[in-house]
Amino acid sequence: MIHHVVLLKLRRDTTPQRVKEIFDLIGSMKAHVPGLKSYHHGPYSSPEGLNKGFTHGFTMTFDTASSRDTYLWHPEHEKVKAAVLERLDGGLDGVVAFDFES
Numbered sequence: 396m397i398h399h400v401v402l403l404k405l406r407r408d409t410t411p412q413r414v415k416e417i418f419d420l421i422g423s424m425k426a427h428v429p430g431l432k433s434y435h436h437g438p439y440s441s442p443e444g445l446n447k448g449f450t451h452g453f454t455m456t457f458d459t460a461s462s463r464d465t466y467l468w469h470p471e472h473e474k475v476k477a478a479v480l481e482r483l484d485g486g487l488d489g490v491v492a493f494d495f496e497s
Contacts, residue, residue, distance in 0.1 A: 396432075396497050397457040399466075402449040404489035409482050414438075414451065417482060420475050421453060427471045430462025431455060448484070449491070463494065 405414065418436045425431050436453035439446045457463040466472055483489030 397460055397463045398495050398497060399455040399457065399463060400452070400493045400495075401454075402446075402452045402491040403479065404448050404484040405450045405482050406484045413482065417479055418451075418453065420478055424455075424466060424469070424471055424475060428457075428462065428466045428469055430458040431466060432458055460496070 422434050425434055433456040438451050439449060
């Protein structure tokens, strides 16, 4: 299994409706990418305060590295990336992606 973890710094002017649309769009990838097994998302919610300005996150689980790689270069992913990038605070500095295998 490949776990794809993404943290986002969404701009303060991103409305709750737009946040919902963004995460629904990300979730729609499950219908397009074989091997994408799960998707979970939400706003930062820990009292620790270690989020360093990151406001939201999501995880995806893929059955294989090949499935993850298909997702990374999938045309639907390109559309999703464009929608997310326009809402990030700091451009690419507003996103962290980290994958690990289990």
